[in-house]
Amino acid sequence: MAKTEIPITVVVPSYNQGRFIEETIASLLDQEYPDLNILVMDGGSTDDTVGRLKRYGERITWISERDFGQSDAIAKGFARAPDGWITWLNSDDVQSNRALWAVNEVVARDPDAEVVVGQGHYMDEDGSNPRPYPTIEVGPKVDVARQMFEKGYLAQPSIFFRKSAYTKIGGINRALRFCMDYDLWTRFALAGCRFAACDVDISGNRWYATTKSAGQTLELLAEVAAVQVKHFGRVSPYFVQAISDNLYQTLHGSQHGDRHHVVYRLLYFKSVWLWFNIRQPAYCLRGLFKETIAKSGPLVGDRLTYSDCWRGLRKAVGSSKVVA
Known part of the structure; x- marks a missing residue:
């Protein structure tokens, strides 16, 4: 019987998130997806992250070394990923509702897809109080570039893409601190990549006072504005x-x-x-x-x-x- 599962690599950028990282990794491993590569790129954590990572043995791959921030960690992880489908999952976020299988089903229906956009939800620090994460429309007949300009919100942990498409557009911009995801989705759209929708809530994004996005909202928005000026x-x-x-x-x-x-x-x-x-x-x-x-x-x-x-x-x- 022919193999039907697409190969997926999930990069987990991490720094001093030991209290969350086991739940993040469990949300991937518990799906029992047969062609999954988990690559944790830890920035030299000083908490108990490394000790927790060691417990997984060969079930995951991890590297702990100093980096130049989240974008740098993600870029280094993607550079190590084999060909296939890739995404990143921050070390305090989770996947939900058999996310990997849901993405696999979308690609089976649309083999030419290059970017899969799923639904997602916000949640509090303890994982409670889920509420919908707004997501733009995507699809073969949708002007995704216009959607990115006018609205631009996507649940980052719910986006999967082919490594070939990622390489084609030049990869992640390591200079960006906050909106490296918005910049990447926009460049996918402007390059004419084929987007496909996954109508399932496949990720949970923690939102609490000490997260980078919540604590530095104006800086994040200013960076988005600069990216919009650059591209549009x-x-x-x-x-x-x-x-x-x-x-x-x-x-x-x-x-x-x-x-x-x-x-x-x-x-x-x-x-x-x-x-x-x-x-x-x-x-x-x-x-x-x-x-x-x-x-x-x-x-x-x-x-x-x-x-x-x-x-x-x-x-x-x-x-x-x-x-x-």
Whole structure:
């Protein structure tokens, strides 16, 4: 009987995550997928990570040495991976719902696929409180590059790709600290790689105060904006609002409260829009007059109308006169 399982290598970048790493590795091994290569790239952890890794014997491959950060560890792992399908799973995240088998089924249905995009979920530090991770549409008839520009959110642990496609686009950008994944997916899309959807929740992404993404949100968003400028020449309304809302809350909301917040958020939005998009005059001017903020945060859709904004401005001005 012919072999039907695609070969998959999962790189696990790790640094001082001993308290999570066994659950991460178990989420892979417990699937009993027959053609799985687990490669842990540890950055020279000083906790008990290495001791935990030694317990697995030959079931996994691991290396513990100093590196230049997460992107460097992932790149070094992928360089060691054999041909086939690859992904990375951070050492505090997990796979779920027989992820490897689900990806294998997608590739069996679409043998020309080069990137498989699955569903995923966020969870708290202890693994509780799962909530959906928003994911863009993908498929042969979807303009994935446009989706990446307009929205760009994908559950990183739920993305698998051929090593040949990864090599073709030049691999991961080691200089990026936060959005190496967004940059990689965008380059896959711009290179015309074939994306296929996996409609199964195949990963859990921990979100807690000391994670890099949660603790340095503005730095992450700024790096995404720089990547958008590099690849598209401009920044999308979604990411402009994500940055402007973060600045508003840091510089204004935390000091003055949320009184007339819609007006101030809109002013921050327009300022950030001009800042990032001034090099594209037509796009910049169109956005200054046309684009508005979403009511509840950086969501695609749910935009305020200019009537909403005008009413908010009149209310703010009227309130100021009363105070005066």
